[in-house]
Amino acid sequence: MGEVIVITSGKGGVGKTTTTANLGTGLASLGKKVVLVDTDIGLRNLDVVMGLENRIVYDLLDVVEGRCRLKQALIKDKRLENLYLLPANQTRDKTAVSRQQMIDLMAQLREEYEFVLIDCPAGIEMGFKNAIAGAEKALVVTTPEVAAVRDADRIIGLLEAAEMEAPRLIINRLRPDMVRKGDMMDIEDMLEILAIDLIGVVPEDEYIVISTNRGEPAVLDRHSRAGQAYRNISRRLLGEEVPFLNWEAGSSFMARLRKLIGLG
Amino acid sequence: MLEFLLRFFGRDTTASKKIAKERLRLVLVHDRAGVSPHLLEALKNDLINVISEYLDIDTTGLEVSLNQENDSVALVANIPILRVKRTFKTSPETAVKA
Ligand SMILES: Nc1ncnc2c1ncn2[C@@H]1O[C@H](COP(=O)(O)OP(=O)(O)OP(=O)(O)O)[C@@H](O)[C@H]1O
């Protein structure tokens, strides 16, 4: 039985879809059988980021409303054998599916796949509630900005209230140069405020834009620093202990880390 | 000196991340406690009424907010006093009034 992990954030545009695409591709390239589920009904994006937009025949709504079998709606990735996408419907809205339908769908998917990654829509309403309904774990994405961290805090509270396993944090779009100048919150600041465990830090990286243009997740690109970060997070999801890279951490965090391992 | 030059050229030298962190901390205290601005406003008005019976206060400068220290949240009121009233309602008087 596979793990069902929802990628969520509260605030829009902080990198949920990018993260879902990259972690899914990362886990699949590590040999895991993975399915990505786009629950952003009406604002379908994950297909484009994965470069699979031309292959869609059926979608999530067709499955839950019984117009096709689950297998027929799953799109096989271009590059990796063991990676699939269940796209969102683009013409209806979040109210088109119910919590129970999502719970049933996830239960069905986890029978076949080792990892089910759910791309959650922004917000805290119906779309969010549906997306988390069938999930057992959550990754919360934030950027080092006041509004994003505030919304992440709200989401963490809602996940707690839903009695989910303690979520883990992904800090996206970090700019080490700005952190050094004191003009961006560092990792330590955000961990202290949100009081949850960190699973990884993804730097601001123009490769993300380039790879999104091409429809090829950056995690496959050896030269991309964001790609490297996503490879590390994928391995951490498998339970491996992967050390944090130098640029991943602000200075004080590194100092504490060095102290922890007896170097400082 | 550098700081002076930076200031001279109109750049604020306070690291903006400190400001961000402080603002976040405050806004989260309110978010987490589920205290609405409406509740604080009502509380503030009641406080003004009660305290005005004893002291002359600057109602425009009065600030009421929640603050967090370590794990506990405190209600902090900053109330500028203009002057102490020579006579104030004593308890018998209030009793009579009531
Ligand atoms: N690390 C990064 N470096 C540079 N650009 C990034 C990074 N992460 C995300 N972006 C860009 O930010 C934009 C928003 O990302 P994405 O669509 O993944 O966010 P989202 O949280 O899914 O948004 P929504 O809430 O609308 O679903 C995209 O244009 C993406 O390319």
Ligand SMILES: [Mg+2]
């Ligand atoms: Mg998205």
